[in-house]
Amino acid sequence: MKNSSVQIIRSKKDLRVQVKEWRMKGLKVGMVPTMGALHHGHLSLIKEIQKHVDKVVVSIFVNPKQFGPHEDFDKYPRSETTDIKQLEEVNTDLLYAPEAGEIYPDGFLTSVTVTKITEGLCAAKRPGHFDGVTTVVTKLLLQCLPDVALFGEKDFQQYTVLKQLAKDLDIPTEVMCGKLIRDDDGLATSSRNMYLSPEERQIALEIPKTLKQVIAEIEGGAMPLQEALDKGTQHLLDSGFKEVQYLEIRQSDNLEPITQTITETSPILARVLVAAVVGKTRLIDNMPIKILF
Ligand code: PAF
Helix, strand or coil, X not given: CCCCCCEEECCHHHHHHHHHHHHHCCCCEEEEEECCCCCHHHHHHHHHHHCCCCEEEXXXXXXXXXXXXXXXXXCCCCCHHHHHHHHHHCCCCEEECCCHHHHCCCCCCCCCCCCCCCCCCXXXXXCCHHHHHHHHHHHHHHHHCCCEEEEECCCHHHHHHHHHHHHHCCCCCEEEEEXXXXXXXXXXXXXXXXXXXXXXXXXXXXXXXXXXXXXXXXXXXXXXXXXXXXXXXXXXHHHCCCEEEEEEEEECCCCCEXXXXXXXXXXXXXXXXXXXXXXXXXXXXXXXXXXXX
């Protein structure tokens, strides 16, 4: 695109030259990896990372390796021109929009796997998904070598996995979590929300309501944990969701399940996490919860 205030780079070679130039000037570089179809959740991540760094790189790459064979890779929204306009509005410095061959050249044979925390939750119904995410994010971080990378809180399992990945592989990037942004009606922002019909969107709103209800019941001591989760699952199904893939509570720092054997005197910081399908659209969401036995 001509005359954009956002510098657009499509090759890792050019990206490295630019980032090296910034670094030589003593500037701190941040990266927000995305798959495009940007919405105000992404823009909020960009504004948040701007508080920590001098230059911001946003990447847009719809990563085929993280989609299952029957998922929405082909129809995933691609809207580079609109995305660039939005990036301009929040003063993004650089858009890295590589061609597929820059990420997966012919003969590419490597896959990066994080174990344990990639089991359960989203992984249960999306086998191979996290290997796709960890492989592409490893590549993006190594191509850019940012000081900080920011990932959205909505994909809480993804954020936890990517933090572990950078730590385990000594990638010199601080992985941070950007606040989950909701639309005015309470639905967590997502590029996939554009698939929802008005009726489906009404059903989708039961997700944040259910999470709040589960939290109130458990934190208020009105109901045992599993009973509140079962009730929440049933409520989502009764509201019109085709499938509730999970509604679970996990510890925030390591995604371990909460068990009655935990003997803490102070509350355990946890997350109530959900994935549910309305029509053909799979939605995820989560909220923090405090558990005290
Ligand atoms: O969250 C996303 O948009 C993607 O999973 C990511 C992190 C950009 C990797 O493709």
